Amino acid sequence: PKIHFIEHNGKEHVIDAEAGKTVMQAATENLVPGIIGDCGGACSCATCHCYVDPAWADKVDARNETEEIMLDGVMNTESNSRLSCQITVKAELDGLVVRMPASQF
Numbered sequence: 001p002k003i004h005f006i007e008h009n010g011k012e013h014v015i016d017a018e019a020g021k022t023v024m025q026a027a028t029e030n031l032v033p034g035i036i037g038d039c040g041g042a043c044s045c046a047t048c049h050c051y052v053d054p055a056w057a058d059k060v061d062a063r064n065e066t067e068e069i070m071l072d073g074v075m076n077t078e079s080n081s082r083l084s085c086q087i088t089v090k091a092e093l094d095g096l097v098v099r100m101p102a103s104q105f
């Protein structure tokens, strides 16, 4: 499935992600700037913060409890904020659009 990563400056990266991996892995393995993933996906660093395009809000799984707690500590969150290491890539997410916050570099 293809995932569209949009940097805070509008630059778009379309990545052909592998199902079963996380959106964070798809970004870091393809060197997409703006998603860091310091903790390797353990949901403990919040450097994989992204905004899920509203059109996709219902298609990604809901936030989990640890993710909620981590996002609480992030300043620039919105209602569509997610930690991308907690979103698993699957066929239904083909075309998913996520945006990265300006602060995450």
Ligand code: FES
Residues within 6 Å of the ligand: 024, 036, 037, 038, 039, 040, 041, 042, 043, 044, 045, 046, 047, 048, 049, 070, 083, 084, 085, 086
């Ligand atoms: Fe650390 Fe997602 S990679 S919270």
